[in-house]
Amino acid sequence: MSSWKLINMSSLIDLIFFSEKRKNLLVQLDNGPMDIDEIKETLNVKACAIMPQIKKLKDMDLIEQREDIYQLSDIGAVIVEKMIPLTSLINVFDGNKDYWSKHDRSPIPTNLIKKIDMLGRCHLDEPDLDHLFEFPEFLRDRLSSSKIIKSFYSYFCPDCPSIQAACAKNGAEVHLILDERVYKRLKNDFEDEYNVLLENKVSLYIYSGKIRPSSFMIADNFVMLKLFGKEGEFDNNKIISYTPSAVEWGNELAQYYIDRSxxxx
Structure with a gap:
């Protein structure tokens, strides 16, 4: 009887997810068979480090060896096909579990909650007291090189008008969605900034819905999302992701709010 028929689900999860080397090896073999030199180069490991992991995966019949070539077994291929989306989902919450559990996720449409694995590995940005309302400095180069930028603010951000206008001056297509109260404050109390946005052809939208995120920004190469706490409290911490699939997910989120503005x- 094949080893995989005897393995229980708990042991299978431990085998795959409790070792980055084993998990990464399975993902790489999903792209095709490899010899040991290719495995070492791709995973940046030494033979003495990866061979014990290969043995464990062979023992469980997840990979097989034909002469010097390693490849996924038939059951290994099925498991990896199901594993990759789960791995992406785990990456979303890895290190950020408290953020997602303690913040109001209702502004994220159901269809995007179901695809939240598209965010991939996320970074939690926790600004210090001196930079609470400033745009993250480490994102400025990424923002300035973007051709399309879509942002949402349900609070007044002092940096917002100048940032959006500067991007538009650089030739970017800029869409700015504002909560109705924020829009009125911008127009009435910050007339110069408001006119700068209009002069630079920033597309402005008013969102009047009750369910809304704190803010988000979608650029060509990053997604930045800020949610309110579960009791509606403001929080400056934000989730950031850089993967292409995250940008695709973010553009769907932005379009959802544009369509309702x-x-x-």
Missing amino acids: TKIN
């Missing part, structure tokens, strides 16, 4: 110009 009123265009001003």
